[in-house]
Amino acid sequence: MRIVRTSALCLIALLCSSYGFSGKTIEGRNGISLPEPPPTATDTVVDNLHGVEIADPYRWLEDAKSPQTRAWIDLQIKYTDDYLSQIKNRSQIVDGLTKLQRVDVYSVPREYGGRIFFEKRLADENQSSIYMREGWTSADIRLVDATKLSADQNTSVTINDISSDGKMLVYGVRQGGADEESVHILNVDTRQDLSDSLPSARYFGVALSPDKEGIYYARFTHEGTTIHYHKLGTPIADDPMLFGKEYRGEKLGELELISVGVTDNGRYLMIRISRGVPATREDILVKDLRKPDSEIVPLVYGIEARTSAVNIGDRFFLSTDYNAANKRIVEAKPGESPEQWKIVISEGKDVIDGFNIVGGKLFVRRLHDVKTETSIYSLDGKQIGQITYPGIGSGTDLIGRPEQKTGFYVFQSFILPPTIYRYDTKTGKSDIFFQPKVPFDTSQYEIKQVFYTSKDGTRVPMFIAGKKGLKQDGSAHLLMTGYGGFEIPMLAAWNPEYAWWMEQGGYFAQPNLRGGDEYGEAWHKAAMFEKKQNVFDDWFSAAEYLIQNHYTTPERFAIRGRSNGGLLMGASITQRPDLFGAIWCGYPLLDMLRYQDFLIGRFWTTEYGDADNARDFPYLLKYSPYQNVKPGTKYPAIMFFTGDSDTRVDPLHARKMTARVQAANGGDRPILLHYSLKGGHSSGVSLTQLVDDEADELAFLWNETSAP
Structure with a gap:
């Protein structure tokens, strides 16, 4: 039950008055002095929640578009x-x-079809743009210039997906700090955007189809997330829904967040259903894209656990906290029950914080008293090495593709700016790919x-x-x-x-x-x-x-x-x-x-x-x-x-x-x-x-x- 009690104060009159009417002084440090804050009218609403009356004197400020609220702001x-x-x-x-931030900045590079893609912001720029190299030693070529997308330069871009041959790039455009983005497709050879684009919305994954004839995307609305397929050259309004609303008799609504992706080898469409934030249960479904009429089948389904998956060939490896609070790595096949999973790496005393497969090896990142440690395993679970980090700090997963020899990771700390390392999975050697030239003398500080x-x-x-x-x-x-x-x-x-x-x-x-x-x-x-x-x-x-x-x-x-x-x-x-x-x-x-x-x-x-x-x-x-x-x-x-x-x-x-x-x-x-x-x-x-x-x-x- 809700009761409204409106004060006798006139909102407009108060909002338009000058502040400081009582003569009270607000004292900041170092001689700063202010009158009292602008007065705010009360317009009390009383909610009766479970027999308890809760008064809210400023409910009217919830309406961001009202003239009263804008005047107050x-x-x-x-x-x-x-x-x-x-x-x-x-x-x-x-x-x-400005001195600490006006430096060149790179994102972790990704290689597709011999081309290297990354985001880079030059020291004198306000936004990162999307770049490409034709090879590791080639010059950087700017593909999407974010600095020219808006007059105030509060428009940013991100890489969403890249075709396996490096000829098509899917990227997002975001206005200011909003979560929503529009989605665009670039022909890398011609440097021209296709006419196809997705309108600004909250997307949980956008992925090119292996044949480059369309894109899969998961779009959120308050009615629920749905997965669609857009065939290039056709109206967006005609995009068929491939998944959503319900699965196996379970209704999927606003709290079931559905994301979509395509495996690096192009064989599988991967669908994740995260139930809540953070998820109390994560289902993972797959569809074999080599068989157009194949069904969407469960890889993980119906268990209260948080799970992530990595694919290599036709094999799936999972990091899961099912019966393992600190997580473990298992190998699973579509349709198997958890009891049939093959344990590859057992749960340990340190929590598994991430994992990936690069160069045919498992790279497993753990937190030991909140400090990153990364161990390397063969696909059958035998430990064969580790990545050594330079002191207390945090490292990312090794980022790369299952069949690639080279991967990348980032290491940083409170006193060390993010440094991108290139890692050779054959030799086990790391070398610096990029280190920003921040004028901060790390040697003078300690953690x-x-x-x-x-x-x-x-x-x-x-x-x-x-x-x-x-x-x-x-x-x-x-x-x-x-x-x-x-x-x-x-x-x-x-x-x-x-x-x-x-x-x-x-x-x-x-x-x-x-x-x-x-x-x-x-x-x-x-x-x-x-x-x-x-x-x-x-x-x-x-x-x-x-x-x-x-x-x-x-x-x-x-x-x-x-x-x-x-x-x-x-x-x-x-x-x-x-x-x-x-x-x-x-x-x-x-x-x-x-x-x-x-x-x-x-x-x-x-x-x-x-x-x-x-x-x-x-x-x-x-x-x-x-x-x-x-x-x-x-x-x-x-x-x-x-x-x-x-x-x-x-x-x-x-x-x-x-x-x-x-x-x-x-x-x-x-x-x-x-x-x-x-x-x-x-x-x-x-x-x-x-x-x-x-x-x-x-x-x-x-x-x-x-x-x-």
């Missing part, structure tokens, strides 16, 4: 700009970030790993990085980030923002909270549903460890997180505002009683639960940040960040939370909303825009953790 942008304009060293921060105890006694690892010899006396600025969810491990990876922070003499810390996949599915499940509080407790315990061991103090403690990490920031705001000096909360989930009703939020009910369910409602209400803002609380400095192009986590969360915290704040620290009209959840904005946004974030965090 404009005032918030001005308020934040007024704050940022007073930070004296912001231009130096822009210069520092260490510590272990601390969480509230319930769980041992949790954490990386700490900074300059060698940095004093551990509590005087340093410290920046900490975290995530804790969706079985995503937080590895030691390069980020120019963290590098800049360390260059200024600050520490950087990253705890490996429960909810990720650092220690397998058990680590993930320990922070799902009613156990989500474990993530927050791990986070607060990490902060207390760093303070107790004199890395920093609460006043000098900055934290950041985005998406599910934004929810973590929200819990920090409402549960332990005393621990931190400044909080950056990006693209956040904050209203956990309503998140499932917007954009693709319902996907995540398999991780968080659903407030419409009487079983889930109590624990969601207990920690949901938006419902736990308390009037009169002295909050630390906070910057919420979101953008109109976020089509994944609805910006309404940041809008409503900003209004509520500004109204409730009993302290005098700034509560800001940084609202981007271009940015979104996915990457895609121009490098210039990215540097500006990052500079705003770092200027805020550094300034607000400086001495008063």
Whole structure:
């Protein structure tokens, strides 16, 4: 039941008034002074959920297109700009970030038909373009120039598929940070796009047919994902649906995310059905493309497990957590039951984080206390080698094709920019294919790993990085980030923002909270549903460890997180505002009683639960940040960040939370909303825009953790 209580305040009158009417002063650090934030009218809606009345005074801010909301956003942008304009060293921060990011960047190359394809961004460009070489020693040829696709250069491109002979390229075009993209096909020989293209949508796989006469694609709508085949030269509207809606009597709806691909050898169409995000069950189906009338048959079906597959010839190898929480590698045939699978590599104490077949060998990547280790096996499971990495950091899977001699992997850390290595599967030798010339002296910095105890006694690892010899006396600025969810491990990876922070003499810390996949599915499940509080407790315990061991103090403690990490920031705001000096909360989930009703939020009910369910409602209400803002609380400095192009986590969360915290704040620290009209959840904005946004974030965090 829903009851609407409308305040007597006139929304338009309030929104059009100037802010600062009470005379209260907001004090930033280093002499920054602001009036109080723009006033936000309340227009309260009361929901009765399972017998509990829940008041929402800012429900009207959910409507992003209303004139009232747009006027409110404009005032918030001005308020934040007024704050940022007073930070004296912001231009130096822009210069520092520009120096770290204005370098040539390559993606991992892929070889097809003797041609090498990759994405590359030159140091003076804002976007990566798609390139090709006719051979390894040939010159780079630009095929798709992303810098010319839009005037503001907030349009990006990605490689979706390449024909086995290297003559056709399928690529996506994305506007700003949206998840949706349009799909285009390039004739590589003529350098001309075909007339065929797919309109902007959320696609879960686009693949050329082996004969190059069409493309398979999986397109998501809120009615469900469906797989289609587009024959080149025919209207898109005529594309037949090959799969979707139901399979073997099971209905397939919005929560069954279906992806499609074609094996490297062109023999099989591969269909994956992921049930929820993260998936609680992953089915894998195959169709033999050599037999036009063949049926779609199960490779893995009907078991509660997460599984990925790699094909070589007519053989299929699976990485699965079925009866193996840390995963194992098995060989399977279509139609077999799990009991018939052949175990190739048994489950071990370290979780398998990825695998691939290159040069006829299995390359299996594991996490040993969150550090990457890659072992090499024959296809019958005999270990025959390993890849050695240069110190603490994270490596990718070996990327290549089953029949190719050469593969590529990327290694990086908090103090080492991503370096692409070429690996010879015959000799076992690695050499550098590309290393960006980032002006950052790695030798002057160090990474260490510590272990601390969480509230319930769980041992949790954490990386700490900074300059060698940095004093551990509590005087340093410290920046900490975290995530804790969706079985995503937080590895030691390069980020120019963290590098800049360390260059200024600050520490950087990253705890490996429960909810990720650092220690397998058990680590993930320990922070799902009613156990989500474990993530927050791990986070607060990490902060207390760093303070107790004199890395920093609460006043000098900055934290950041985005998406599910934004929810973590929200819990920090409402549960332990005393621990931190400044909080950056990006693209956040904050209203956990309503998140499932917007954009693709319902996907995540398999991780968080659903407030419409009487079983889930109590624990969601207990920690949901938006419902736990308390009037009169002295909050630390906070910057919420979101953008109109976020089509994944609805910006309404940041809008409503900003209004509520500004109204409730009993302290005098700034509560800001940084609202981007271009940015979104996915990457895609121009490098210039990215540097500006990052500079705003770092200027805020550094300034607000400086001495008063």
